[in-house]
Amino acid sequence: MIIERARIKSNCEVAHNIWEMHYEAPNIADSYLGAGQFINILALDDWSHPLRRPMSIASAEDGCISIIYKIFGDVTKILASQKEGETVELMGPLGNTFSNWDNGTYPVLIGGGVGLAPILNLKKECAAKKVDHTMIIGAKSGNEHFIEHEPEENIYLTTDDGTIGDEGTVMEPLKRIIIENKNTYLFACGPEPMLHAVREFALKNNIPAQLSVESYMGCGFGLCQGCVIQRHNYEIRDDSYHQKYSLICLDGPVYEAGDISFG
Amino acid sequence: MKRGILVLADLKITIGSEVFQNPIWVASGTFGYGTEAPELVDVNRLGAIVTKSITRKPREGNPPPRIVETPSGMINSIGLANIGVKKYIQDMLPIYENLTTKIIVNIAGTDVQEYVEIMEMMESVSSVIAGYEINISCPNVKKGGMEFGVDCDMTAKLTEKLRILTERLLIMKLSPNVSDIVSIGLSAENAGADAVSAINTVVGMSIDAESGSSNIFTTYGGLSGPAIKPVGLAMVHKLYNKLSIPIIGMGGIVNTDDVVEYMMAGSTAVQVGTANYRDPGIGEDIIDSLDSFINQTNRKSATDLIGSVRTLS
Ligand SMILES: Cc1cc2nc3c(=O)[nH]c(=O)nc-3n(C[C@H](O)[C@H](O)[C@H](O)COP(=O)(O)O)c2cc1C
Numbered sequence: 001m002i003i004e005r006a007r008i009k010s011n012c013e014v015a016h017n018i019w020e021m022h023y024e025a026p027n028i029a030d031s032y033l034g035a036g037q038f039i040n041i042l043a044l045d046d047w048s049h050p051l052r053r054p055m056s057i058a059s060a061e062d063g064c065i066s067i068i069y070k071i072f073g074d075v076t077k078i079l080a081s082q083k084e085g086e087t088v089e090l091m092g093p094l095g096n097t098f099s100n101w102d103n104g105t106y107p108v109l110i111g112g113g114v115g116l117a118p119i120l121n122l123k124k125e126c127a128a129k130k131v132d133h134t135m136i137i138g139a140k141s142g143n144e145h146f147i148e149h150e151p152e153e154n155i156y157l158t159t160d161d162g163t164i165g166d167e168g169t170v171m172e173p174l175k176r177i178i179i180e181n182k183n184t185y186l187f188a189c190g191p192e193p194m195l196h197a198v199r200e201f202a203l204k205n206n207i208p209a210q211l212s213v214e215s216y217m218g219c220g221f222g223l224c225q226g227c228v229i230q231r232h233n234y235e236i237r238d239d240s241y242h243q244k245y246s247l248i249c250l251d252g253p254v255y256e257a258g259d260i261s262f263g
Numbered sequence: 264m265k266r267g268i269l270v271l272a273d274l275k276i277t278i279g280s281e282v283f284q285n286p287i288w289v290a291s292g293t294f295g296y297g298t299e300a301p302e303l304v305d306v307n308r309l310g311a312i313v314t315k316s317i318t319r320k321p322r323e324g325n326p327p328p329r330i331v332e333t334p335s336g337m338i339n340s341i342g343l344a345n346i347g348v349k350k351y352i353q354d355m356l357p358i359y360e361n362l363t364t365k366i367i368v369n370i371a372g373t374d375v376q377e378y379v380e381i382m383e384m385m386e387s388v389s390s391v392i393a394g395y396e397i398n399i400s401c402p403n404v405k406k407g408g409m410e411f412g413v414d415c416d417m418t419a420k421l422t423e424k425l426r427i428l429t430e431r432l433l434i435m436k437l438s439p440n441v442s443d444i445v446s447i448g449l450s451a452e453n454a455g456a457d458a459v460s461a462i463n464t465v466v467g468m469s470i471d472a473e474s475g476s477s478n479i480f481t482t483y484g485g486l487s488g489p490a491i492k493p494v495g496l497a498m499v500h501k502l503y504n505k506l507s508i509p510i511i512g513m514g515g516i517v518n519t520d521d522v523v524e525y526m527m528a529g530s531t532a533v534q535v536g537t538a539n540y541r542d543p544g545i546g547e548d549i550i551d552s553l554d555s556f557i558n559q560t561n562r563k564s565a566t567d568l569i570g571s572v573r574t575l576s
Contacts (some may be wrong), residue, residue, distance in 0.1 A: 001301045001303070002303075003303065003542065003544075016462075037411075042541065047335055047488070047489045047517050048334065048335055049332060049335075049542060050332065050335065050336060050337055050488045050489065050517075050537055050538070050540075050541060051332045051337055051541065052540075052541060060413070116362075117574075139455075203300060215327070216328060216330055216331060216332075217330075218330045218337065218339065218540045219539070219540035219541075219543075220325060220540075221301060221543075222299055223295050223299065223300075223540060223543065224293065224330065224339070224341070224540050225292075225315075225324060225329070225341045225344045225541060226329045226330035226339060226341065227327070227329075227330075228324070228326075228327050228329060230326070230327075232268065240321060240323055240348065241321035241322065241344065241345065241346050242323070242344075243351075243390065244323045245323055245324060245326075246343070248285060263327075
């Protein structure tokens with residue numbers, strides 16, 4: 001784990017309320033292991049907001065890392081107000097990575113909302129290793145998308161209101177894709193209802209799937225025990241420890257779908 | 264980030280029979296068992312590490328969500344997730360042999376018997392630990408230590424029972440969620456405690472206006488961070504005025520000024536809690552700048568600060 005003062009290289013709105021920030025953070029970029037890992041951002045140096053904000057790494061190359069974030073509260077508003085040249089303190093890289101996407105299966109990458117950050121990243125990693133894959137990205141409406149719907153390139157967009165791509169959720173194209181392709185492996189990141197749906201679908205159809213889950217975090221490196229998710233199969237004992245709950249910051253954020261359950 | 268090694272001022276403080284290299288400790292629940300700190304932290308520079316509360320049996324803790332940020336603070340309801348005293352003795356005590364900082368083991372229980380059993384187990388093995396901090400004030404567990412923390416007689420009874428079991432430092436950690444913290448502190452003192460520490464977290468609640476639901480699974484949790492500093496200062500000062508044993512102050516400490524204020528209010532040592540989550544090396548930074556503060560203000564030692572606040576009435 002590294003704490004590094006990073007210079008903002010760019011920060012702009014790429015779609016409605018969705019922003020992309022690039023940081024010059026050579027040390028973190030250097031120790032970055034792969035898609036799924038996150039950084040913990042100190043948006044303000046004062047103590048009005050004591051906790052850092054975990055954000056998935058959307059890219060890491062040439063000494064730079066990027067994040068994609070949606071404005072939904074005070075701290076993300078502060079992030080959006082930050083300008084090129086300013087510096088902020090980042091902690092990272094933290095957490096584990098998506099795995100086994102390059103072992104002969106056909107990866108289907110599924111992102112929803114700002115959960116597309118690690119998915120875009122994984123797409124780059126697939127491309128670099130020449131691993132054939134499909135990507136599905138869901139949003140509420142067309143103005144939240146900043147990539148193109150290109151079925152011929154195996155990139156499918158969905159919107160709840162049908163303004164771009166398939167109308168409905170990521171589940172619609174997903175159902176088609178798993179029929180058209182053999183040996184699929186799902187990799188998903190996004191809001192909990194989406195992960196929930198992907199998980200149910202994967203388990204029911206016996207398709208392997210990895211989910212990257214999001215959580216509020218106190219520290220991001222195991223000290224506070226604040227970011228837990230319930231494991232799916234655990235032995236119920238009145239004296240178990242970390243058998244029922246897994247620490248997302250250390251064990252995750254990426255889990256096999258069958259290993260966790262959503263409340 | 265530059266962290267100095269050379270400490271010039273006399274930062275040493277004494278509690279009971281233990282001399283601490285400086286008054287900057289890390290608070291229970293904010294530094295694990297003292298063995299998990301990232302490599303970038305030199306834990307041996309700390310005055311002491313107070314470990315995460317251990318209970319008789321391991322505990323999974325509460326369902327999520329367990330934490331939420333609030334203005335200048337956070338609310339937590341971890342529910343005392345911990346490995347239990349047996350595993351603690353097996354796995355953690357041997358690691359402490361290699362540390363030069365002092366270890367204070369924090370203990371929590373649901374009744375007197377549980378505290379006693381834990382203490383007996385701890386005392387039945389040889390170890391380098393310096394003492395115990397007794398959590399009689401965790402607000403997040405059903406039937407938690409809370410009954411002790413709010414009741415003078417129970418506090419006295421528990422302190423007495425534990426006092427018999429150990430010659431090591433015995434520190435009773437007080438809850439701010441009481442009507443009269445001073446009488447509880449006095450009960451601990453009269454029953455033989457070497458020191459009291461204050462404050463544990465303040466009962467708090469956080470609601471999401473948009474969704475209409477509570478942000479913490481257990482509805483109420485413990486508020487910590489800068490938001491509670493004024494509460495901590497007042498309670499430390501009140502305790503200092505009436506108790507003769509040392510007070511270990513905490514609640515919202517994030518920098519040297521905070522430490523100085525807590526010492527002026529009457530703390531002999533302080534604990535840094537929530538701030539560790541943002542930067543686990545913050546204790547070291549504070550030690551360095553406390554050193555400069557003492558030098559620059561022409562004080563001889565950190566102990567000169569204790570209780571030195573000038574009140575205006
Ligand atoms: C996430 C979290 C977990 C905590 N766990 C414990 C604990 O196990 N035992 C205990 O005595 N205090 C525990 N505390 C309380 C702290 O030790 C400290 O009393 C309190 O947070 C006030 O200090 P601060 O404002 O510097 O954090 C915990 C605090 C936090 C934020």
